[in-house]
Amino acid sequence: MNGASVSVPDATLAVRHREPDGAVLEFAGNWLSQRGLPEPSGAVSELRAAGVSHVGFDARQITAWDSGLVTFVLKVLGETAARGVATDRAGLPDGVRRLIAMAEAVPERQTGRIAARPPWLARLGTDAIAATRAVTVGLAFLGESLLALGALVRRRARFRISDLLLVVQDCGPRALGIVSLISFLIGLILAFVGAVQLQQFGASIFVANLVAIAMTREIACIMTAIVMAGRTGAAFAAQLGTMNTNQEIDALSTMGISPMEFLVLPRMLALIAMMPLLTVYSDLVGILGGAIVGIGMLGLSSTEYFEQTRAAVHVSDFLIGITKSSVFGVVVALAGCLRGMQSGRSAAAVGLAATSAVVTSIVWLIVLDGIFAVILNVLGF
């Protein structure tokens, strides 16, 4: 009888060879995986080297065991079965034998899952197809939302007024705080930057023009839209994404209630209505921020500053900002709802949908703002 043993704290394993070509694995000690166990590969390679044709087990010396022992034995069994070596499980503890029987009761499913990386041309093609599909899906969503608007006009849209009011409250009054803070600081910063330059020419009074025109035509609507994209657009995406995960959207569809009308329409209407109001509010707060600098730092009187502001801004400037803000409201609402409805059904996917909603909104906001600038320039406003 010759033997070799692999030894780690507590758990030990010895391979005893029996004439002519058999072997017995002798387990001893505490076979608890928390404390570290011998590697099955050692025993397996020894059995292989000896060329045994049947293997038995002896576990009488084991004092305690857990899943570690079961996995060890399973590994040995798998290896011996693959090499046509007969095994006798009689020497194993009863519990181990029964657990192994349970584990073997349902055969392993051959899922054929492979993570091969396709060649670059195939990846390029897949990406191109995905990009086209994304555009199609986006356009389809835009179309469906227009249909929902049409249904609203024909008074056939199904949604609850209370839902609409809730969204209005959330993206209107509840957004005032952050919009105030941002607009006030932006007005202040614009005035500071302008003041430093204009003071050199002794034209500090024109800070009022700078702040008023910049706020009303550009900054107020774009900043409000970006704030709403981060605040409300992301919330829409997360909410609809979670509803999708919980099959709430499926439940609406099977009931014959269009999710576009029931979920997307109120959100879109609320943002279209609230964005211009928030923008006008942002205009005023921004001008106030500029006035603080003008009056406090440049020594202008408040009458002087506000008179200059009044002369500088035309109604058309306000209207341009307000028009843009309505369009931006549609963009933010659509991007948020689109990403939410497209979201996958897991926590990670919902997070991704929220991120993607913000990114999509901001990209489209900037692109549309550029287009507006060109058009207004051509029209001579």
Added chain:
Amino acid sequence: MAYGSFVIQHDLDFVVKQGEVFVIMGGSGCGKSTLLNHMVGLKVPARGDVVYDGQSFWSATPEAKEGLRRRFGVSFQQGALWSSMTLAENVGLPLQTFTRLPENQIRDIVSLKLALVGLAGYEEFYPSEISGGMLKRAGVARAMALDPDILFFDEPSAGLDPLSSRRLDDLILELRDSLGATMVVVTHELASIFSIADNAVFLDAETRTMIAWGPPKTLRDECPNPTVRRFLRRGEAGGIKV
């Protein structure tokens, strides 16, 4: 046990013996899952305590609480798998975090646990790619990853097909027998209750307290409270002894 001033259950007092399968039963909404949440330390009891081996859970130091929690395995109603990880990563995370096993041994243990719940070969699937029943079984596999001393199951067989449900019952008994673990099972499946439970406690939604405690078969035949007898006989033969 209470949410704010709304008392779910009061005056609960029972003992779970080591190595037994203990069932918490009762009608829907009576607070079974809430009781489980209190036992595993997710919710603070409004009054009273949970005691493990003579050690109070709620007055324990944070370190002692960690130590106690390490001995639990909890399987949640919907599986509660981490959706950004594959099944293998879900089951492997506690092993990677709390043991110093090498990666290949962790992989073997993960495969064993998944095989025990009948999910061999599903290691690389994400939770969103498998069915509800499979999610639940994978949750059980994760709960027993560390061979815990006490395993808690919240409605393990609800939503499973009869075969899987039976296999899960067998697994619960087997783990108790082979590893000596204590099982606490929340369920209202009568077949399960009678085949696995050593002892059970019945929570009543009306009186908001436990109205029976003992082996379920004895309760069915001898419990003085008609509500319990009716529950255990699916409403049949109300108060008559059969």
